[in-house]
Amino acid sequence: MSVALANHSTTWDSLSHGRPGFIRFGAYLGVILGAAGLAMFGSGGYNQDQYLFQLLGSPGLIWCGTGAIIGALSSTVLSTLRPSLTESRIATNLVPWLDGVLMMLLLAAVLSQFEPPKSMISFDDQSNLFSGRVIMAMNIVFIFSAVSYIAYLFAPDSFMGRLATWSAWAGVYAGGSALLLRWHESYLISPDIGHAPVSNLYEVFILLCCVTTTVYLALEKRYQAKAMGAFVLTLVAAAVFFDIWLASVGEASIKPLVPALQSYWMKIHVPMNFIGYGSFSVACGAGMAYLWRSHLEKRGSNARILAVMPTLDQLDQLAYKAVSIGFPAFTLATILGAAWASEAWGGYWSWDPKETWALIVWLTYGAYLHARVSHGWHGRALAWWAVAGFLVTLFCFLGVNMYLSGLHSYGRLS
Amino acid sequence: MDNLKESLKPVFARLGSMTLAVGILCVLAVASAIGTVLLQNQEQSDYIRQFGQLWYWTFRSLGLFDMYHTWWFLTLLAFLMVSLAVCLWRNVPHMLKEMRTRKVTITDKSLKHFHHLHHWQIAEGTSMAEVKQTAEKGLSEWELLEAEKNDAFYLRGDKGRYHKWGYILAHAAVLVILTGGWISVHYGFRGNMAVPEGQSENEIEFLRGATVNHLKMPFRVRCNKFHIEFYPSGPPKEFRSNISIIDHGKVVMTKDIIVNEPLKYKGVRIFQASFGDGGSGITLKLFHLDGSQKIQTVKTHVYDTWKDPKSGVSLQITNFRPFNIQNMAGAGEPKNFQDLGPAVEYIIRGPGLKPVKVKSYMDPFVMNGQDRGMLMEVSESGDKKDFQPFLLGLDLTHPKEWKLFHAFIHAAAALGGGNTQHERFKAFNAALKQVYGNKPPKDFQDLGARLLQGIASLPKIPWPFIPILDNYHQVYYTGLQLTEDPGMNVVWAGSILLVLGLCIMFYLPHRKIWLVIRPAGKGKGLEVSMAGMTNRNRLGFEREFQALSSKLNTMFEPQ
Numbered sequence A: 001m002s003v004a005l006a007n008h009s010t011t012w013d014s015l016s017h018g019r020p021g022f023i024r025f026g027a028y029l030g031v032i033l034g035a036a037g038l039a040m041f042g043s044g045g046y047n048q049d050q051y052l053f054q055l056l057g058s059p060g061l062i063w064c065g066t067g068a069i070i071g072a073l074s075s076t077v078l079s080t081l082r083p084s085l086t087e088s089r090i091a092t093n094l095v096p097w098l099d100g101v102l103m104m105l106l107l108a109a110v111l112s113q114f115e116p117p118k119s120m121i122s123f124d125d126q127s128n129l130f131s132g133r134v135i136m137a138m139n140i141v142f143i144f145s146a147v148s149y150i151a152y153l154f155a156p157d158s159f160m161g162r163l164a165t166w167s168a169w170a171g172v173y174a175g176g177s178a179l180l181l182r183w184h185e186s187y188l189i190s191p192d193i194g195h196a197p198v199s200n201l202y203e204v205f206i207l208l209c210c211v212t213t214t215v216y217l218a219l220e221k222r223y224q225a226k227a228m229g230a231f232v233l234t235l236v237a238a239a240v241f242f243d244i245w246l247a248s249v250g251e252a253s254i255k256p257l258v259p260a261l262q263s264y265w266m267k268i269h270v271p272m273n274f275i276g277y278g279s280f281s282v283a284c285g286a287g288m289a290y291l292w293r294s295h296l297e298k299r300g301s302n303a304r305i306l307a308v309m310p311t312l313d314q315l316d317q318l319a320y321k322a323v324s325i326g327f328p329a330f331t332l333a334t335i336l337g338a339a340w341a342s343e344a345w346g347g348y349w350s351w352d353p354k355e356t357w358a359l360i361v362w363l364t365y366g367a368y369l370h371a372r373v374s375h376g377w378h379g380r381a382l383a384w385w386a387v388a389g390f391l392v393t394l395f396c397f398l399g400v401n402m403y404l405s406g407l408h409s410y411g412r413l414s
Numbered sequence B: 001m002d003n004l005k006e007s008l009k010p011v012f013a014r015l016g017s018m019t020l021a022v023g024i025l026c027v028l029a030v031a032s033a034i035g036t037v038l039l040q041n042q043e044q045s046d047y048i049r050q051f052g053q054l055w056y057w058t059f060r061s062l063g064l065f066d067m068y069h070t071w072w073f074l075t076l077l078a079f080l081m082v083s084l085a086v087c088l089w090r091n092v093p094h095m096l097k098e099m100r101t102r103k104v105t106i107t108d109k110s111l112k113h114f115h116h117l118h119h120w121q122i123a124e125g126t127s128m129a130e131v132k133q134t135a136e137k138g139l140s141e142w143e144l145l146e147a148e149k150n151d152a153f154y155l156r157g158d159k160g161r162y163h164k165w166g167y168i169l170a171h172a173a174v175l176v177i178l179t180g181g182w183i184s185v186h187y188g189f190r191g192n193m194a195v196p197e198g199q200s201e202n203e204i205e206f207l208r209g210a211t212v213n214h215l216k217m218p219f220r221v222r223c224n225k226f227h228i229e230f231y232p233s234g235p236p237k238e239f240r241s242n243i244s245i246i247d248h249g250k251v252v253m254t255k256d257i258i259v260n261e262p263l264k265y266k267g268v269r270i271f272q273a274s275f276g277d278g279g280s281g282i283t284l285k286l287f288h289l290d291g292s293q294k295i296q297t298v299k300t301h302v303y304d305t306w307k308d309p310k311s312g313v314s315l316q317i318t319n320f321r322p323f324n325i326q327n328m329a330g331a332g333e334p335k336n337f338q339d340l341g342p343a344v345e346y347i348i349r350g351p352g353l354k355p356v357k358v359k360s361y362m363d364p365f366v367m368n369g370q371d372r373g374m375l376m377e378v379s380e381s382g383d384k385k386d387f388q389p390f391l392l393g394l395d396l397t398h399p400k401e402w403k404l405f406h407a408f409i410h411a412a413a414a415l416g417g418g419n420t421q422h423e424r425f426k427a428f429n430a431a432l433k434q435v436y437g438n439k440p441p442k443d444f445q446d447l448g449a450r451l452l453q454g455i456a457s458l459p460k461i462p463w464p465f466i467p468i469l470d471n472y473h474q475v476y477y478t479g480l481q482l483t484e485d486p487g488m489n490v491v492w493a494g495s496i497l498l499v500l501g502l503c504i505m506f507y508l509p510h511r512k513i514w515l516v517i518r519p520a521g522k523g524k525g526l527e528v529s530m531a532g533m534t535n536r537n538r539l540g541f542e543r544e545f546q547a548l549s550s551k552l553n554t555m556f557e558p559q
Helices: A010-016 A018-041 A051-056 A058-081 A083-087 A089-114 A130-154 A158-189 A201-223 A226-248 A264-298 A312-344 A353-374 A380-403 B002-015 B018-037 B044-061 B064-069 B071-100 B108-112 B128-138 B163-187 B399-414 B421-436 B444-460 B488-507 B538-556
Strands: B116-122 B143-149 B152-159 B189-196 B200-208 B211-230 B236-247 B250-258 B263-265 B268-277 B281-288 B295-301 B305-307 B314-321 B325-327 B337-339 B343-349 B356-361 B375-379 B388-391 B465-473 B476-484 B511-519 B526-534
Touching: A018 A051, A018 A058, A018 A083, A018 A089, A051 A058, A058 A083, A083 A089, A089 A130, A089 A158, A130 A158, A130 A201, A130 A226, A158 A201, A158 A226, A201 A226, A201 A264, A201 A312, A201 A380, A201 B538, A226 A264, A264 A312, A264 A380, A312 A353, A312 A380, A312 B488, A312 B538, A353 A380, A353 B018, B002 B071, B018 B064, B018 B071, B044 B064, B064 B071, B071 B163, B116 B538, B128 B152, B128 B511, B128 B526, B128 B538, B163 B488, B189 B211, B189 B268, B211 B250, B211 B268, B211 B476, B236 B263, B236 B268, B236 B476, B250 B263, B250 B268, B268 B314, B281 B314, B295 B305, B295 B314, B295 B465, B343 B465, B356 B465, B388 B444, B399 B421, B399 B444, B421 B444, B511 B538, B526 B538
Parallel strands: none
Antiparallel strands: B116 B526, B143 B152, B152 B511, B189 B200, B189 B476, B200 B211, B211 B236, B236 B250, B263 B268, B268 B476, B281 B295, B281 B465, B305 B314, B314 B343, B325 B337, B343 B356, B356 B375, B375 B388, B511 B526
């Protein structure tokens, strides 16, 4: 922040502001409503097995296309009638994200052209699937990005900073499109097996890397906290190494879903949870940065890094910021999990180890927020809390699967 | 009375204090963690084995084996509720009042203390009314109030004025959720029933502490059919039960249920939970090993025990599975899933016999297209992990092979024991001729190899006969879970409040700005000060404040 690289790429921003952005927002909204309409009213109700095929086929084109046209037209009319609408915060904040999602979908569509011919795809040997290569690219890019961010700490030049940020974005796009490819591939292997790529540890770790990086990048863009990236991307790189290990012990293959997981809830509950986990990882990165900086300051060091890194106050705020993204998301995810549990297991709460640990995570960050907001705690104690909270989170989504049994046992390593 | 009130005041203050709340949250977190490390509601004997007597009784007296229902855990939850209620009781009136009153004027002294502050000098010639108008236009997105005092003009703008509702909703929501949970526990039930195909059941059983309780339902559930589907690689793909609800002797509803798609009747939801063998009909063939070539047919059921009156040997049938999909690949080879066909599991006991668990397959074991004879798996410990394969060599689904086996023994005995290869060859030829006549099977060489394996392996069997699965009539039971949960909707309502409250709390911070316009002194024009504060998201507000300042900059000083 101190060496502020405040080169907000202005042309980029201008595209999502003003009228073009607002019209796009209308179109996106139309597409989403069209997809929802197709789910509810297309061919007489939602059918879990058919929906994706409908969405990608001509019914999807008709519903979403109509939605896009109606949305774009009505937002054009609206913005003519009331020009002040085009500056609405919701539209300007959401449009870049929706643009990003669209680009990721397009990227995945392009990459899917590199899949081997259908006759070469089999369940028994999945090594020829293209997503594997994209994931490998993601691994390399994330590790490169982590190294660049660390280099930036010591050599804060703007090229290095841009390289780090751009490679982090490249990693997010590679990971996201690889997951989309895997989704596609699971259907290529057999329509029976097809499922969203959030069903085992390997897949959710890719998701975790992407979500953590995305949350961090959003904060970086808003608050120019580039030097914090060294800490966050190091965590991401650790996750990448864990994923590489998982692949090396044969946990990377696409496996069919057990009956308990065959539900649309999986597609909502799991990604929501990982928004929480990812944000908590970023909070941990900010906490570590805080502790390091305060350690340096205590020693009276006048290292150049101190000029690069955000101030203690800013780091404190950033950790809180990340928790304030994660906490509501995690709360919602836990509630969605309870809703799923009530539909699949007959009760919204069973004190299953995973549920209980989700509660513990929730209590930990709930206590963090109370200590901070109402008790006015700041500084080192809370930075330690953010780091400790992340360890609890880590146990919740990894330790429980590895060491405890229970109803979430499908997340287990075999 | 007043005295009592006075003396309760500190208690009340303590109960609603934040320190207590954070303390309870932390203690709850630690207690919950213990409950996940110590497996809950296991067999008491397992606990004794695991911890030894001393720790077993220590843990047991603390209720750690059914921790989430112990008095102290529930007391903790009750404490949390009381603390929350007191906290709300004490703070909500303040908050409501604060949201209503908005002080417009601001003293110079307090103005100086603002972190976010901006000043403008407006040159002589612009009237106060003009500046006021410009400022109001610039602050069009803010909820404005205005006032005039001592020549100065005050403007107050608010955004997210209802931020405090976030606190109120989120905290009230936790109370609502806990209340819903309490209603669920006290007025709801959750239990299991196992219904064999073709039968009906109206009682559920559930665990309370270490005892099993029963509860009658106001209707009967009949399982018409249970169907299980597998993926080609073995794991189950779908469990589906076709069930009928029988109320007052009449079928009122017939429906399929699968995991994730329950059925609801009279407020009771019925879930597909598990399945198992519902007492399948089993036909066994007993191949007597006394040289009599006798093959006895026995009909029994899973979970029944059949006893041979003559030898005293008993067979307790424990399980039956129509599919047994196994990975036949060796370590490091690509996976190769193969269905070994139906198999029955039984425990064989008898005078002078060591009881063992046996899994007997109906079909011969085929590898690379070649018949390898009957397969059995034997576990000496009775544990599934310890099953060891045992190949009989002979394919007993062909009655002729059983005859061939005996013919060979006779022929070999006549030739002097069949100890040399030559003798065995001759005996085999003789037996082949005796059983198959002049038309020996095409794969007779292979048959010979298997026969020799049978000669070697059959005498090792200590039982008077080999029980082989011959036929079956499969009957499943479907494991259903029945629940009634009147607290559930309360919990959902609380959940919605919670998410709503959190969103208001985190994403709608209360931002206040004051704009003070006053004459700077004779001939010096006007002085404008803007101060801002927020209770959340300081970084975000800093940006917002800066943007607002520069916007007003251009408005006050048009180029």
